[in-house]
Amino acid sequence: MGNMRNLLKMILAFVFVGWIFIWIMISTKVYKYDWTPKLAKYFNTTYFGPQGTNLVLLTIPMMFIAVVSCVYLHIQKKQTDIQRSESKCKVKGGMGRVMMVMNPLGIVTSTDLTFSILFVSLLTWALANYLYISYNVQLYNHDNAKIWQAKFRAFGLRVGYVGHFCWAFLFFPVTRASTILPLVGLTSESSIKYHIWLGHISNCLFLLHTVVFLIYWGMTNQLIEIFAWSKTYVPNLAGIIAMVIGIAIWVTSTAYFRRKKFEIFFYTHQLYGLYIIFYVFHVGDSWLCMILPNIFLFFIDRYLRFLQSMKRSRLVSARLLPSDNIELTFSKVPGLHYNPTSILFVHVPSISKLQWHPFSITSSSNLEEDKVSVVIRRQGTWTQKLYDHISSSSIDSVEVSTEGPYGPTSFDFLNHDSLILVSGGSGIAPFISVIREIIFQSQNPNTKLPDLLLVCSFKHYQDLSLLDLIFPPSGISVSDISKLKLRIEAYVTRDNEQPQTSTSDDGNHVKTKWFKPNNKDSPISPVLGPNNLLWLGVVILTSFAMFLLLIAIVTRYYMYPVDREGSVYNFTYRSLWDMFLGCLCIFIASSAVFLYRKKQNNEGVHDSNKKKRSVIDFQTPTSSPSSWLGDNTERELESVPYQSIVQATNVHFGSKPNLKKIMFEAEGSEDVGVMVCGPRKLRHEVAKICGSGLAKNLHFEAISFNW
Structure with missing residues (x-):
């Protein structure tokens, strides 16, 4: 059991390092001009279209980690139980050591500081590379604007790209039954601050992205572009709507509203579904695949929580x-x-x-x-x-x-x-x-x-x-x-x-x-999570496999014929298909496994009630x-x-x-x-x-x- 756990740990580490490496390279000139054309020949097929490369390099590896980690954590849980019953293991400090205590960050541990430095470095690296490509390699100026105006527009565009990096990690900390967080010793409760930090950074970058484009359109007399919803390119109006919703969520998530006006914070935060929909409409299906793993896993967790909460607890x-x-x-x-x-x-x-x-x-x-x-x-x-x-x-x-x-x-x-x-x-x-x-x-x-x-x-x-x-x-x-x-x-x-x-x-x-x-x-019975890690792995695997299969079928036999005839399939519809099929697969796989486990739990409760008909009341201190x-x-x-x-x-x-x-x-x-x-x-x-x-x-x- 120990050898299997070590093997899985090595595999998970290898895949994760490779995934991070792609994120490091994706903003570079080498990736854009040397790797992308070659990768597109293999991955942007008639079965997956323009989203193929990002789907293979950025979505599949993290979904693989999510599935394998279920097996890893299941073995770890068994091994921990055995070790606890046999011997006592010493606990070492390490990454949990307190580094600083300061407002507004609060208590910052070595883990927090390490993650923060690495992530800020990634964002800085990405922005620098994107601006280098824009300013020194190829500056797009389709509006016949002045050079400085074109560079200003390019800056706003690349800031939006960098904000997209935050969204690749935004929902991992709020996935309560996560199989990713325990791999680095975290829980949803202990890592919620990462969600807050990522939310602040992404909203700052997206707001800057929006303001720059509004100023640019004003300078070039193109304010009508605010309401543009292109069928073949990025719909600007979808981005504006997403930003308005994002600002509402952002403002009401500050400390004042969370502590003094909790109802406003809570109800406004439920708009995240609309935010995601218009955000995906704006960025398109190819960019969606860059951030898909954390959203896909979050919605699996959210739907399983919904199923659990549908029944009344005794x-x-x-x-x-x-x-x-x-x-x-x-x-x-x-x-x-x-x-x-x-x-x-x-x-x-x-x-x-x-x-x-x-x-x-x-x-x-x-x-x-x-x-x-x-x-x-x-x-x-x-x-x-x-x-x-x-x-x-x-x-x-x-x-x-x-x-x-x-x-x-x-x-x-x-x-x-x-x-x-x-x-x-x-x-x-x-x-x-x-x-x-x-x-x-x-x-x-x-x-x-x-x-x-x-x-x-x-x-x-x-x-x-x-x-x-x-x-x-x-x-x-x-x-x-x-x-x-x-x-x-x-x-x-x-x-x-x-x-x-x-x-x-x-x-x-x-x-x-x-x-x-x-x-x-x-x-109260266990939802698919720490008590059913293997079954949770089955849900993740089957739902994502169905998603890939259905996307391949729809792309090959519905979207591709339109593109082959010389037309370009609607940009928004591509994103809509991805979201619809993803939700459909999550609904089918999660419901099937949940109902099966519910039946088993009911049989177990029924057998227990045969032995113990009455409710066991314990005596309480008076x-x-x-x-x-x-x-x-x-x-x-x-x-x-x-x-x-x-x-x-x-x-x-x-x-x-x-x-x-x-x-x-x-x-x-x-x-x-x-x-x-x-x-x-x-x-x-x-x-x-x-x-x-x-x-x-x-x-x-x-x-x-x-x-």
């Missing part, structure tokens, strides 16, 4: 905390596995017909085989409505749909000698899944557990109730929890002392609300942090596991944690993993400490949904 219970947080527990099939720090997207139609929101999963798929839980904090319009709706005594069921879970394909942070988990407010949620996973690992006597230090900051005393969620469902013995080398340092920043409350005050207790099962509800600190409070039997956690908890009132002191005190450990989740200021502070170089043994990772 909401089992809700735990209402006095800290204005709520934990939702869903039923899931036992075959659905995910790693700690994963997220689940939740949609409640009664609150919003379109909005989906990501939330941290607090459960462990190994510890809780048939349930998955997420934590939601009441802090926005959508979450406020959800909290009020669920806490209402008049409802006994809620219609909810879900997408996911999504998260890392592996979680090597458990292999550190010690872990420091730093959280602010509800940022503790992903760390609850980490602690529960370690509780599961503690059941294996051969597993060496890391020392755990949880440093959590809360504004008010009631927020300490979030610590109640650390406790797993019943069935876990006290001895399992006591094996944890856990220390909790809790800081309450705005309260100077514990409030004097009555033990009978219901506002200080965790309230659990159970929902009646509905025949329309079903357990105490709150007030019962920890009080001397005369009685505990129920199921709260006995609290003893170990209570003894490990130290509550500080009216102060903030001295993070530098806390982390430097861990310098004696050989290997320390530092994870942080919370407000931006907190993440940046921890990142600066880890990146300062004063402690060489700190390995940093940030979890953030504040893009």
